[in-house]
Amino acid sequence: MDDLYREIIIERYKTPHYRGHLDPHDIFFEDDNPVCGDHIEITVRTDEDDRVTEAAFDGHGCAISQASADLLIESIHGKTLDEVKALTKDDVLELLGIELGPVRLKCALLSLKVLKAGAYGLGADEVSDELVE
Amino acid sequence: MAVPEKTLFDVERVRADFPILKREIRPGVPLTYLDSTATAQKPRQVIDVMDTFYRRSNANIHRGVHTLAEEATAMYEKGREQVASFINAQSARQVVFTRNTTESINLVAYTWARANLKSGDMIVLTEMEHHSNLIPWQLLAQARGLRLEFVPVTDDYLFDMDAYRELLALEPKLIAFTHMSNVLGTITPAAEIIRLAHEAGALTLLDGAQSVPHLPVDVQSLDVDFLAFSAHKMVGPSGVGVLYGKLPLLEAMPPFLGGGDMIKTVHLRTFSTNEVPYKFEAGTPAIAEAIGFGVAAEYLANIGMDAIAAYEHEMTEYALERLAEIPGVTVFGPSAEHKGGVASFVMDGVHPHDVAQILDHDGIAVRAGHHCAQPLHEKYGITATTRASFYIYNTRADVDKLVEGIYKVKEIFG
Numbered sequence: 001m002d003d004l005y006r007e008i009i010i011e012r013y014k015t016p017h018y019r020g021h022l023d024p025h026d027i028f029f030e031d032d033n034p035v036c037g038d039h040i041e042i043t044v045r046t047d048e049d050d051r052v053t054e055a056a057f058d059g060h061g062c063a064i065s066q067a068s069a070d071l072l073i074e075s076i077h078g079k080t081l082d083e084v085k086a087l088t089k090d091d092v093l094e095l096l097g098i099e100l101g102p103v104r105l106k107c108a109l110l111s112l113k114v115l116k117a118g119a120y121g122l123g124a125d126e127v128s129d130e131l132v133e
Numbered sequence: 134m135a136v137p138e139k140t141l142f143d144v145e146r147v148r149a150d151f152p153i154l155k156r157e158i159r160p161g162v163p164l165t166y167l168d169s170t171a172t173a174q175k176p177r178q179v180i181d182v183m184d185t186f187y188r189r190s191n192a193n194i195h196r197g198v199h200t201l202a203e204e205a206t207a208m209y210e211k212g213r214e215q216v217a218s219f220i221n222a223q224s225a226r227q228v229v230f231t232r233n234t235t236e237s238i239n240l241v242a243y244t245w246a247r248a249n250l251k252s253g254d255m256i257v258l259t260e261m262e263h264h265s266n267l268i269p270w271q272l273l274a275q276a277r278g279l280r281l282e283f284v285p286v287t288d289d290y291l292f293d294m295d296a297y298r299e300l301l302a303l304e305p306k307l308i309a310f311t312h313m314s315n316v317l318g319t320i321t322p323a324a325e326i327i328r329l330a331h332e333a334g335a336l337t338l339l340d341g342a343q344s345v346p347h348l349p350v351d352v353q354s355l356d357v358d359f360l361a362f363s364a365h366k367m368v369g370p371s372g373v374g375v376l377y378g379k380l381p382l383l384e385a386m387p388p389f390l391g392g393g394d395m396i397k398t399v400h401l402r403t404f405s406t407n408e409v410p411y412k413f414e415a416g417t418p419a420i421a422e423a424i425g426f427g428v429a430a431e432y433l434a435n436i437g438m439d440a441i442a443a444y445e446h447e448m449t450e451y452a453l454e455r456l457a458e459i460p461g462v463t464v465f466g467p468s469a470e471h472k473g474g475v476a477s478f479v480m481d482g483v484h485p486h487d488v489a490q491i492l493d494h495d496g497i498a499v500r501a502g503h504h505c506a507q508p509l510h511e512k513y514g515i516t517a518t519t520r521a522s523f524y525i526y527n528t529r530a531d532v533d534k535l536v537e538g539i540y541k542v543k544e545i546f547g
Contacts, residue, residue: 004490005487005491005545010545010546010547014482014546035502037502037503037507037510037516037517038516039516060484060516061484061486061516062484062485062486062487062490063483063484063487063546064486064487065484104486104490107486
């Protein structure tokens, strides 16, 4: 457990660096985890080369879901949308630095799912777990 | 409430019957199981009878004439009788085996309700229903143009009797309600609710998923029309549940699923239905599970449902008292007097998933989420709670461990 609740996760949960809502934005997407009611929305601004200049997340949920959203948003600054689309489960786990069981994995990957759905420009009913496999 | 000496049972002897309680979650960390509201653990008596069935007597039931088929049929029907006797049904024919409470409620929605309700008719539910006693009615309401109304939960987390009387004046056809909320633990005054419903000309369906395992439930004294419950929450196996119904109702209802065993005669274009309860049991049922269910009911009856209710009441009082000591913890639900052995709570600044995860590290199994009662959580403006629940094998020491664990959560989230 000491591993699961690493200091960085508690710290980012309590004082996230990228919580907010960008207006105007180029990309917006939101989704829930039906199992626990976690909610994440992301807003992203990009430049003419489709490179992320600014990004933010908002929502509520467990420490794992909120900390992983904060770390993920931090990591995409300066990346192109193609690079964002190429992000995987392993990238998020590397950011968190922990191993997770199947239930908590859904918490950790909600923000990536939302981010990638936004980057691909999907509709609300087109989101699936395949995005983060 | 002081527990009278004669109703006490030996918890250590009960615990010895449950092999899983000897399990360590990791080396040196024993299991503290506080998730019986989701599913109860199983005593060796239930495990053994199912094991014996598969090793000695396994065969399909009904119609077979060989020895195994006769044994299997006798064991399956004995399970039905044991369960019927547990709820004091007049006849075992009134016990229809289903997969679970959810299927039992759906059965009533698909058969009785489809045959008897028409557009504009009203069904009354409560705000604290499990999704299993909400979605079947939503589906039917959409298909048939029915009206759904909800008895509110009062500020002290109880069934709002005044609001209920007002709804009854609108002449609903069915009152489908929980006997014990799986989140708040609220025990509803079922006998009174049923009496008033009958006076108003409505039928009643009682969701007994949480009450039948924990309280004495007597279908004759309640005079309930339908009762739904599951084996797995009352120390029986998963995969089998019951729909109890008054015989004239069951007999008049159209069949549910079509297939083998539910028929009397079949021609290429027509069929006639089998008698109750087989009319509602199409296909090969969960045979070993029904046998295990009977033994589970007998196991609880041997301890005594009054003794179980009294013991759990004492445990609930103690748990509420201990949880109230912890700053930043809020428990949802009525006082122990009106409550079953459930404590759903939130902690300031910590998500229920994180609470459950940290407790798991110490081998404490609790549930986190909306517990299939999302509208109730919405009412209180929360998305999720952490729920600890108690059963016959839990002790005060389990409550103490839970409290210790919650303090550890507070330390980590500082």
